[in-house]
Amino acid sequence: MARLTSFLLLLPLLCFVPLCLCDKSYGGKLFPGFYAHSCPQVNEIVRSVVANAVARETRMAASLLRLHFHDCFVQGCDGSLLLASSGRIVSEKNSNPNSRSARGFDVVDQIKAELEKQCPGTVSCADVLTLAARDSSVLTGGPSWVVPLGRRDSRSASLSGSNNNIPAPNNTFQTILSKFNRQGLDVTDLVALSGSHTIGFSRCTSFRQRLYNQSGNGRPDMTLEQSFAANLRQRCPRSGGDQILSVLDIISAAKFDNSYFKNLIENMGLLNSDQVLFSSNEKSRELVKKYAEDQGEFFEQFAESMIKMGNISPLTANNNSIESQTMRNLRIISSHFSRVFKSIETHPSSFQLFSIQSRSYSSPATQSENVSKIVNELSNLTLLETMDLTEILRQKLDISELPVMAAMMPGMSFPGSGAGKSAGGEGKEKKKEAKTAFDVMLQAYEAVSKIKVIKEVRTITDLGLKEAKDLVEKAPTLLKKGVSKEEAEKIIEKLKAVGAKVAME
Numbered sequence: 332m333a334r335l336t337s338f339l340l341l342l343p344l345l346c347f348v349p350l351c352l353c354d355k356s357y358g359g360k361l362f363p364g365f366y367a368h369s370c371p372q373v374n375e376i377v378r379s380v381v382a383n384a385v386a387r388e389t390r391m392a393a394s395l396l397r398l399h400f401h402d403c404f405v406q407g408c409d410g411s412l413l414l415a416s417s418g419r420i421v422s423e424k425n426s427n428p429n430s431r432s433a434r435g436f437d438v439v440d441q442i443k444a445e446l447e448k449q450c451p452g453t454v455s456c457a458d459v460l461t462l463a464a465r466d467s468s469v470l471t472g473g474p475s476w477v478v479p480l481g482r483r484d485s486r487s488a489s490l491s492g493s494n495n496n497i498p499a500p501n502n503t504f505q506t507i508l509s510k511f512n513r514q515g516l517d518v519t520d521l522v523a524l525s526g527s528h529t530i531g532f533s534r535c536t537s538f539r540q541r542l543y544n545q546s547g548n549g550r551p552d553m554t555l556e557q558s559f560a561a562n563l564r565q566r567c568p569r570s571g572g573d574q575i576l577s578v579l580d581i582i583s584a585a586k587f588d589n590s591y592f593k594n595l596i597e598n599m600g601l602l603n604s605d606q607v608l609f610s611s612n613e614k615s616r617e618l619v620k621k622y623a624e625d626q627g628e629f630f631e632q633f634a635e636s637m638i639k640m641g642n643i644s645p646l647t648a649n650n651n652s653i654e655s656q657t658m659r660n661l662r663i664i665s666s667h668f669s670r671v672f673k674s675i676e677t678h679p680s681s682f683q684l685f686s687i688q689s690r691s692y693s694s695p696a697t698q699s700e701n702v703s704k705i706v707n708e709l710s711n712l713t714l715l716e717t718m719d720l721t722e723i724l725r726q727k728l729d730i731s732e733l734p735v736m737a738a739m740m741p742g743m744s745f746p747g748s749g750a751g752k753s754a755g756g757e758g759k760e761k762k763k764e765a766k767t768a769f770d771v772m773l774q775a776y777e778a779v780s781k782i783k784v785i786k787e788v789r790t791i792t793d794l795g796l797k798e799a800k801d802l803v804e805k806a807p808t809l810l811k812k813g814v815s816k817e818e819a820e821k822i823i824e825k826l827k828a829v830g831a832k833v834a835m836e
């Protein structure tokens with residue numbers, strides 16, 4: 332019975348899982364308010380770190396935009412680009428498009444560290460990349476937009492995806508367009524998103540071919556404006572100097588504006604992949620002209636296409652991952668037990684798990700070994716283990732809050748104070764083991780006694796008012812770990828006196 336009661340204590344926690352799930356996944360769709368409850372300050376945190384980084388070095392804005400782009404084009408916007416090589420993972424950082432040119436990882440780390448301080452384990456790195464890209468646009472004078480959120484981070488990377496999916500600077504227009512099409516992006520997205528080359532730099536190695544030997548006949552790219560080409564040749568030698576940088580937008584390299592498109596019309600796009608937008612295709616040429624004439628049109632389309640790119644097959648809570656399968660199972664379990672729990676609340680005297688169970692659910696003819704194993708293991712858990720299980724599940728499922736016990740507290744009435752008694756019973760069982768260190772659990776308290784309980788908890792734990800309040804509201808929760816029996820009993824006595832239920836293990 333003692334064991335069973337600790338199992339029961341887990342149930343109310345599970346009951347709230349479906350709520351959290353609704354809040355979280357929204358049918359697998361991304362939406363701006365995804366962190367509204369779990370990390371309402373996410374936008375500010377990302378913006379302030381990006382703002383500092385861009386203030387230190389303007390180029391960082393372009394680097395961060397590029398990271399997001401290179402993430403999204405490889406198995407979707409899932410943060411896979413950030414993974415280092417280990418075990419089965421071969422990092423995308425070593426691919427041709429990224430090696431020696433992808434940068435800004437330190438800024439992403441800083442953002443993540445700041446988020447971990449304020450909302451631990453909540454915001455995905457894929458979302459961080461998406462927000463940082465938007466902020467990079469805004470901070471350099473470009474458009475803003477509302478970023479849909481809720482991406483999950485991948486645990487796998489694809490080096491070949493990175494090599495094959497991301498357009499190369501010397502790709503033809505058709506190749507580039509088909510790489511965009513493969514991601515569900517069209518020619519309008521291609522032209523608008525290329526407009527991000529209004530800021531940033533490119534390396535000599537990315538445009539050398541145009542300067543000296545465009546198509547293998549030893550001649551430069553003739554679409555390149557002559558004096559511009561001569562100028563570039565001075566900076567970027569025929570061999571060596573791969574890492575030497577040139578600005579992508581010769582008119583206003585640090586400002587997000589539409590001068591990139593004006594350059595293309597003058598045949599002064601830096602990369603082959605820039606210039607082909609004007610020289611190779613009628614539709615894209617018209618778009619280049621339109622954006623060169625009207626910055627407003629460009630900004631509007633850029634924002635729209637960035638959102639579209641950010642939505643490329645994101646991993647969400649809905650994808651058939653281990654997490655979502657666990658979530659589905661918990662939903663089934665908890666919806667069943669929430670009925671049981673309500674029933675306990677309204678009929679405290681008829682508390683009998685098995686009779687209630689049999690009313691709503693008849694035993695299967697053959698019981699799966701795996702099921703009975705789990706049931707056995709669950710019912711064997713001690714109270715502390717049960718709390719640990721809940722905490723681990725919470726972390727695994729990325730549920731940042733379980734606003735549970737507070738809601739349950741006022742009417743809470745385990746018959747005969749089941750919880751408290753059970754722990755007492757356990758104490759007796761364990762006497763033989765001559766235990767010397769005990770953990771004290773705050774299990775529940777009368778709502779009216781809350782203030783007194785907090786006060787008592789403060790003196791017991793040396794916590795500040797807010798911390799003590801938070802702790803008390805988390806009940807059932809661990810109060811003190813590894814204290815002597817004597818001290819544990821003292822604490823229990825004190826808290827009992829102010830109307831709390833406490834147990835030691």
Ligand SMILES: *[C@@H]1O[C@H](CO)[C@@H](O)[C@H](O)[C@H]1NC(C)=O
Pocket residue numbers: 499501502
């Ligand atoms: C494009 O550049 C890469 C790397 O510099 C090179 O290996 C490849 O042959 C080039 N492709 C064309 C079509 O010139």
Ligand SMILES: *[C@@H]1O[C@H](CO)[C@@H](O)[C@H](O)[C@H]1NC(C)=O
Pocket residue numbers: 544546547548549
């Ligand atoms: C130009 O490139 C081709 C192969 O792409 C090579 O065979 C040729 O030697 C190069 N010419 C010069 C002048 O570098």
Ligand SMILES: *[C@@H]1O[C@H](CO)[C@@H](O)[C@H](O)[C@H]1NC(C)=O
Pocket residue numbers: 358359360406407643644645646647649650
């Ligand atoms: C995950 O699910 C979403 C929505 O159901 C879908 O749009 C997306 O493509 C899926 N992602 C992957 C990697 O399967």
Ligand SMILES: *[C@@H]1O[C@H](CO)[C@@H](O)[C@H](O)[C@H]1NC(C)=O
Pocket residue numbers: 699700701
């Ligand atoms: C029990 O689970 C194991 C994997 O953990 C699986 O291989 C086995 O088939 C399952 N047994 C039954 C009866 O479903």
Ligand SMILES: *[C@@H]1O[C@H](CO)[C@@H](O)[C@H](O)[C@H]1NC(C)=O
Pocket residue numbers: 704707708711
């Ligand atoms: C649970 O406890 C019972 C009785 O104490 C024991 O027979 C059983 O083997 C335990 N089950 C597990 C999975 O530890």
